[in-house]
Each structure stands twice: as C-alpha cells, then as structure tokens.
Amino acid sequence: MEFTTKLFTKYLCNSTSKLLSISALCAVLIFAPSTASAESKPKFRLAWTIYVGWMPWDYGATSGIVKKWADKYEIDIEIVQINDYVESINQYTAGQFDATVMTNMDALTIPAASGVDSTAVIIGDFSNGNDAVVLKGAAKLADVEGKNVNLVELSVSHYLLARALETVSLTERDIRVVNTSDADLVAAFTTDDVTAVTTWNPLLSEITAMPNNTKVFDSSMIPGEIIDLLVVNSKTLSENPKLGKALTGAWYEIMSTMKGSDKAALAARTEMAEASGTDLAGYDAQLASTKMFFEAKDAVDFNNSSALITTMWKVAEFSFKHGLLGEGAADAKFIGVETPTGVYGDKSNIKLRFDPTYMQMAVDGKL
Template identity: 55%
Template sequence: MVGSISRASKIALIAGAFLAASCSQQQNGPAEQRHEFNIGWSIYAGWMPWPYAQQAGIVKKWADKYGIKINIVQVNDYIESVNQYTAGKFDGVTAANMDALTIPAAGGKDTSAIIVGDYSNGNDGVLLKGADKISAIKGRQVYLVELSVSHYLLARALASSGLALKDVKTVNTSDADIVGAFASPDVTAAVAWNPQLSVMRGQAGAKQVFSSADIPGEILDLLVVDTATLKANPNLGKALAGIWYETVALMKRQDAKGKEARAAMAKLAGAKPEMFENQLSTTYLYSDPKAAVAATSSPALVTTMTRVRDFSFSKGLFKGASSADAVGMAFPGGKTLGDPGRVTLRFDDSYMKLAADGKL
C-alpha cells in the first residue's frame, strides 16, 4: 500500500476534513444528476488499471455507454488525493480502507466503497536487523510513517507475538526518507511498503519478520465515491465497475495483450516492467467480481474494519469522538458497525454484483 504523511499533518488534514465536509453539506445540499465526474488516483500497483483504462479508451467506452464523462485525474501525493476528495474536488478516489475511514468518513463525508479492488499480500512488511523473529522487536526504535497502514501493520505484528505498541518506540519517517534511514547501522527496525520495502529488504542483515501476507484481506485498496453523488447518478457506479473489471481482466491475461497492458501500466507508474510485475505478485487483485462480492459480504470484513477503527480511534484519528462507535459503517446485508445513525462509510457491493451477474 502507498501513502505518506506525518502525525501532525494527518491530524491537521482530518480536522480540515471535518470542516470541509461540514461546509460541503451546508453549501451544496443534495446531489443532483450530472454529466461529468472526476475520479482521483495516485500511483500504486493495484490502482494502475485506472490511468491505463483512460489511456486505452476503456474509460470512454463505458462512460459513453451510460451517457456520461469520467475524468481519471492523477494526484502525486496519495493522502492529498484523499483530502481533495473529502473537500469535494473529486467525486471519487482510490483509497485504502483505513484512510477512507479516518479522513472522509471520520470527517462526516458520507462515502461508499463500490469496488474492493485488491488487498496487500506482502506489499507491506516489518524488517529487523540481526533477528529473524518479530519478538526481537521489543524495546527497539521502529522507523515508519506514523498513523499510516504501516503503523496498523506494526500493531498487528506486535499482537501476533503477544506484544503491544507500548513495547516499542516509533520514529516517524517519511516514505521518501525511510530507505536511507534504514541504511544507517543505528536503525534496526522499520516498517515500509513497496517499492521501498523491496529495496530495504536487500540491505545487509535485514530480515522481513512480518508482512501483510500474514494478515490477508486487512489492508484493502478501494475505489470510494461520494454517496449522495452515487445515489443521484447510479450510472457513474455502473460505468466505473465496467471500467475496472474489463481492465483487470486484460491485465491478468498471460498473453501478449496482457503483457503489453502491464508494461503500459508500469510506464504510467514510472517503473520498469519487472519491478511492476514484482509488485503485482504481492498484490491480491480481485479480478473476478464474484470474489470481490464474496469478500465484501464476508463477516471477515466486519472483523477487519473493527480492528482498523479501534486502532484509528486509539491513535486520535476520530478527532473529538468519545468512542470508536462515533463513526458508523454499513456492510452488505444490513450489518452496521458503530452508530447506525451516523453511518459515513458504506461497503456497497451492488455494482460489483451487477458485474458478477453480467448486467452492466
């Protein structure tokens, strides 16, 4: 998973999200039917189908089918893309489950996750020097991007060995600096994501002792859309689902066309094809909509989001909230988590179901 932000910056953004969401609701009122929509994205292996689809004409094909226009817009900074969505600049954005919860949803912006695209299956990892077990991390300084999915992964890794966050000291480090920091002999523990993780793993004495592959399905990568906009414009959801599943089916092909699509995605990501293929190998793509629907309706998702929201609340990411229940979440089948009267994050599998049933 990708993304970078300091503790202070993220808390500031969340505070801004509360204000932006409040102002948006006051000024804009109910969403109306529209013709043109903007979807934000940032570079990550599991999100490269979106810009490729635009380049290859797949976006236009599905948008034309439903009589709309969709602009796929790159934002160089991942968290900034989510923040811009929260402020109303985008109608939808690519986001990890934790960030969808802690920025727009916690900020009061009613958001629907309409495509569960993939989960990190080794793209995020915990590294130690001079040890090959997670238990050896106790008492160490751990370098990572605080309050990101790396922080969440660290908490899960510690729990797997009977430890807690209080047993280590975290050192906030940007994703731009973490490779260089870990190269220092004094730094013996770190948490990172690809492509930085693969570089750090190659440093002398480094051992990966835990990864997102140990908690499959917990670090999810989504396409989220403003709920009111989606309700007023359901064709947007249909077009986006059509775009996604046509594109990932193409990129999964093991023939010349599939290889060509993946090479184009690598170029869009600024990576060599081999590097991009390596990142895809640790990204579990839900290329089959039936599998995505099953994952979204599984009780395991509720368990995952309970862990994510409890961690987020414990770190002060539900600013001003008195409990983790302050931010409500809704799941397929009518299941809710938190305050059912304040649901602002919805896992909506209806568009993925249309794709699974061949009804787009």
C-alpha cells in the first residue's frame, strides 16, 4: 500500500497537467502522514487545586514549561484547575483525569479505597505548619473541648484534628465535627456561631489574620505526616512512561526556577501568589510553613525512608476508624500501600504506590 501511494503521488506531482484539483490532492497526500501523526499524539489531563505546594502546576502551564516537556516526549498534557479539592480527586477517581494533586491520606481513602490503582510519582512537599487548628476567643488546644469544630470532614484537616486531640488526652467524642466546604470556611469563621476551625493555606492565612483567634496546633507538630503528592493512574503510567518523565521533568524545572531570590524566582513566585489570591510576601509566608522538596534527591530520600510506612500506618488506622477504606475493609490493612522499604497492608490488594522511579531519573539527569 505504501508503494502504491508513493507511485500515485509521484505520478500526480510530476504530471504536466497542473490542474488545481490535482495539486490539492498532491498536497493532501504529501502532508497526510504528518497530520495523522499529530492527531495520534497521546493526550493526558492533570487536575490541580489552589494550595501553596500545587501552585507550581499553574505556573508550569502558563509559562510553557509543561508544554516544553510534553513536546519533548511527543505527548499533550492539559493542566486544569478545579475549584473544589475533593471534587478534583473524585473526578480523577472516575477517570476524567489521568493525574491530579492530593495528600497521602486522600490518595488512600478516595481512589485507592475505590479500587483505582494509583502511583505517587512526585512527592512535592509535606505540610510543616500549613494546616492548623484555630480557636476564636481561646488560647490553648485543650479549650476545644465541648466545641463545634468546622472543617472538611474526613479530610487531612480531620486527621490533623484527631492527632491534635491525642496530645491533650481528648478524643473526637469530646468535640463535635461540623462538615464545612473549604469554599465556605473563611466566611463561616466570621460568624459568631463558629469558634473553632481546622483548615489549610491559603484559607488558614485569611482566618489567622482575623482578630481574636489563636492557632493552637499545626502540622509542624506532626512533621512528615501530611504529604502532598502528584498521583497518576498506575495503568496509564505503566502504558505511558513518557507521561511520568514529562511531568517530573517539568516539575523540577519549575522547582529550579522558583527557588532562591533572583529575578526569575521572584517573578515565578509572584505569579503563583497572584494566582492563589495573595501577594509575594503572603505566598512566601506559606512556603515558609511548607517543607518543599526543591531538589529531587531530597524527595527520593523521603520517599525511600522507612518512616513513610509508619506514617501510612497512622493514616490507615484513622481512615479505617472513620470508615474510609470501603465497606469490605475488615481492618486498617485492607488496602496495600507499596513503598521502597516494603508494603503496609494487603500485598494482594495494592492500590497505592510510592514509586521514586521518575524522581530518581531527575536525580540522575536521565529525563
């Protein structure tokens, strides 16, 4: 067929009869292969939501860095902002996105618990003060006893609250959780009825800027437990390793651009700040309470540490207690979580994988 097409093309293009229709057909035949190739370029979608550690994805899209790396691996990557964090994970779980940003707990309790095998390709950071319990008109954590606490129920905020209560010999039975959308938390705290909240930045910064409140517990007191990830569908990643390479390459170029205090770094962080509704000073303040892994090696070391299994054990125990591992979960080990140092949970039901492969490629300069 290829031989016949080439002969036909040569015949038409060399014919002394230069009719317009023949010239047009000649052009179509010559350029058809490249058009077909462009149309067959694999396309992928990544969802993100506003958070200090995830703003780099927006910058990567607007600056062209993501496209640069996608072009290198001959794929298309669409970066899509979703206004509601949990909804973004739900859409990923439903197959509407190939990748999205989420915490380690949400990766376990939403896609993994729904049977969607997912891989943490990039560990971007962990919260080191970006999540906190805030009380109005009270100065210490123990004062939360008997109060309603507004938060996004069954999220990392809920986990943080539970871990905080342990430190003052309280349990969730000593407070009342009021499920509140992250979109409504700031407005809720301005009312007289709401006197306690648990939330994350940038909402946290808005709330703590209000008068008569105290941050009584934050994630710096449980370092390394609330981890921010880029998660990719494991089947998609296995079939398209170029996606993992492109995303990781883009991420560490963004990290290299935004760190430090040179003109390019300040411009990048200023853009991220404005996109998240603050200014450079405000964004840098949020970064100060975030343990960003600007260097791939640091992320790999964290990923490969045995402490990761301990963290996932704590998260799994909380999740099981709150019925987040699915109806069939008999215990906290129902879902297998694979890490370089071993598997926590059921090895025959691995649905969440911490795989440093692509980050290690960045370390080794192989992207």
